[in-house]
Amino acid sequence: MNKAEPLDLRLDVSAALPNEITGGEALDIAVWVFLPDQLPEKPTVVTLLNGGTYDRRYFHFDVPGRSDYSLAEYLRARGHVVILPDHLGIGASDRAKNQKLATRQVCAAANHAAVEQVYDRLRAGTLNPAFPALPSFFKVGGGHSMGGFATITQQAAHRTYEACLILGYTAHGVHLTIGGKLVSADVGQLDPDHSDYSLPDREILRATFHWDDVPEDVIAADNSLAVEVPYVLGAQATMTGIVTADAATIDVPVYINLGERDVSPDPHAEPGYYRASRDVTLHILPRSGHCQNFASTRLEMYNRIDHWVRYHAG
Template identity: 35%
Template sequence: MLRVHKHIDVTMAAPELGDRVEMAVTLTLPDPSAMPDRPVAIFACPGGGYSRHYFMMNFEGHEGYDEAEWQARHGLIHVAIDHLGVGESTIPDLSRIDFQIMAATHDACVRQVAASLRDGTAAEGFPPLPSLRLVGMGQSMGGGVTILTQGRFATFDAIAPFGVSAIHTALPQRDKAAFEHGIRRFDKVASGQVTSHLNHDHEGVDYVYPFHWEDVPADILEEDMKGGYPIRQTAPIFGSITIPHCAVQMMLPGVFAEDAARITVPVLIGDGERDTCPQPYREPAAYSASRDVSLFIVPRMAHMHNFASTREILWRRLNDWSRMVARTGT
């Protein structure tokens, strides 16, 4: 396994920002002999408040939290991306990033990395892969970015939006009253009075219950939450203090409807047993132009999938499904 860190210049995709714009990526490359005949690259982007290192987590005294390494050991290329305004990518004025800029820069980044993998310039000694297939995968906000990017630029050969609803993304709560309370707090976002998670009203909203199943080790839970959430004062390596302001709009009903309806490639919807799709079995209908839509729900998993004890079930499903769609070319 080989791990390569890069910064990709996507300035041309966001000329309205007026400055140089780069996106941080980490390629985790498998032994070429382990790759399938039709090689696959998973382009993964994280949720709000997290960085690309969410896909490469390591905790002292615990094993098996590095999804990128797992995918590479099982033959797939993994490309983790900090989208614009997140982690180690360029952090412009966060209020100037809109859905179109997020999608355009993500598309530009993916296409450049994919070109380097296809022509053999991604890493010294790594072979060219002219028949490479691209799978766009994102968790939570990253899933929203994936939907936007595919709907507007048709970047990928297949997509796997995880922990995001194409109908209405909403945080589960411990009871119905608390859930409805959380939903009502987005009325000001819908009316334009609130434009960022920084001035959104988070009072009374439980973030631990929707994010983490009860069997997540206490020290790992503490590492994730100790700096605060959703407004982080400090962040672990897998976290991000910054979130593009427009991300708060991703929690509004119907915000992804038009983009999801334009997607024609295969779609794998992945959710935890307790997640942000209030009615998961309705989700496939949102991708009405695709002829291949799957839904996979993982037991004992909450919204932050890679912390769950059952995380490998989802990783394996993504790996198997990606190989399948690459092989069939549907």
Template identity: 30%
Template sequence: MVATLFLPEGPPRTLLWCVPGGGANRGYFDLAGGSTGHSFARRMLAAGHAVIAVDNPGIGESGVPPQADTFSPRNAGDSHHHALEALRRVRPDLAALPVIGVGHSMGGMLVTLQQARNRSFAAVALLGSNASGLEWVLTDEEKALIGNPQALEAALPHLAIARFGGNFLRFSAPDKQLAAEIFGGADPEVAAALRATGDRMFGAGGVMSMVPGSFAAEAAAIDVPIFFAFGDRDIGVPPGEVPAAYPAAMDVTISKLLATGHNHFGFASIGRLCTRLNQWIGAIGVTHGRAA
């Protein structure tokens, strides 16, 4: 797995492990290399956090896994955990830092799976992501698997082919206008920067993230603080319905972003988002892998 590490000038407060959503590479967290002011990584760097943006397995510069057709989101979450542990071994200066998992869209599901299965993080931040799925976009075959995670897991290789053509292939949204309205940026320059982060689709992850109940057990197991952010033009269930899926969470904070679509970093509200996230990290008092 390939990642980009951003280090602040002084000692880092935390390490943010940043996982992009479906169809995007790690460049999503550093849009246009910071030239547009829409880089999440550089804003959080300025607040004193170390940031590592990671390409998901099979996406960007990360290698396609062996037995790619059957590689599952739970495998991907475990891969992220192993990569984090490898980083700690080769960078002892980062090993003692509390780590916060930051996942956008499908990446939020992968962060959730990683945490539930490996307890990698002191806290998690889920951006445009929750466990409620997107029932309105599902096929009848996919709808039949709602609330049945075991059957869904077995069907993922077939469903990834049916929806995306395979597990690690490039995918173009069929409705360009709808895609622009939901996933575009605030202006042409930022929209172009977002498009530049487009990559292969982790098909199994895309399907699983859209089916309600597909990772309900893992969401219910999260007992660290959770920060949620949603745009007012985002996709998914109303924000008020989200916390019910995370009954064990130590703290649940929801930030609502005005005039913002699903790709939060592409809008002016990125400033508010990063400020609010930084404040939340200070408030929960993460230290050495735990939240106070």
């Protein structure tokens, strides 16, 4: 196997979920695992969760004729093990029997169970015969947008990670750029009659997602990968204050990255939500919209994450 190609795993997480979610059947989370060619003295494992309208390909993105759009490959090439799961009900992962019952807490339990299985295989050396067992490693987890929301929820409930990356998300409440102004995206109360899935209009989101210099072919490639969002998970991710209490319990180091034009109404207030953490970094990426992975300045974020993880791993 070429180590530059990710392992493609399916991990049964049904034991971690209530029966009304599984219907008594197996439910799998689809996971890519990127294994580096060389490991640092203190191995690091970085899990990244995609945001709404995306699947795991957000962090391993291919634009024909262009390069350096994969944060996963960037980190792998620098010695990090990288885990990219698809959320429950998104991408190649299985859907719940009733996806409307798959709240943020349910999806966090599924992601935690999947990541823990990868951790167990890393310790046992059973992921790949050519890859050594890792008795210990530094565990980092994070995500973009809805993935940042899911990370905050998961860390508060399960303490999966020793450091967290919150990319393009706000612990206050999501705002979108509409007509040049920030407008709250809070949907209010959940609508029981809403369809299980929806696909927001990416054209409406363009000013939020992308800085003005993002090439048209990059945006076209991005739009071609759009996936449906489970209604409940996507709606919860927009609600004002929904993770404020959870963020306040996170006591590990936190790296916050927001684009110069992003979803937080007050970027410099974001570190204050992580009151239990003694080490919070705020990095505002210049000339970047909400989707930093497509910004012309994205390598600045990639480089900062690499060094930040190495520093905290010791």
